[in-house]
Amino acid sequence: MNFSLTCHPTKVLRKKSIIPLVITITACCISSNAMAMTVPAAGSFAYDLYDIGVNQILLGPIGFVAGVACMVFAAILAIRQMILPAAGVVLGGAFLLKADAVVQTIGATIM
Numbered sequence: 001m002n003f004s005l006t007c008h009p010t011k012v013l014r015k016k017s018i019i020p021l022v023i024t025i026t027a028c029c030i031s032s033n034a035m036a037m038t039v040p041a042a043g044s045f046a047y048d049l050y051d052i053g054v055n056q057i058l059l060g061p062i063g064f065v066a067g068v069a070c071m072v073f074a075a076i077l078a079i080r081q082m083i084l085p086a087a088g089v090v091l092g093g094a095f096l097l098k099a100d101a102v103v104q105t106i107g108a109t110i111m
Helices: 009-029 045-058 061-079 083-097 099-105
Strands: none
Touching: 045 061, 045 099, 061 083, 083 099
């Protein structure tokens, strides 16, 4: 009888791949509080930056024109059979066109 004290290589690889999986699942199950950034108070310095960046640029005519331009560019990409880049551009254009809803509902999540 031949008794070997070494492990089979596939068993060692399985053990090495299970440990990171268990650590990843455990990290996903541990929850932390997430805070959504709210609109700054009127009159503060942060409100001026928010007003210029979000209200006047993103929700204003610049954001609308950028959203429409993205949709036109996505149509050109789709005609040229570049479907994956066109899908990304459509998502970006939809974000720009519906930025008011995105800003109101999601905000910026800070972990």
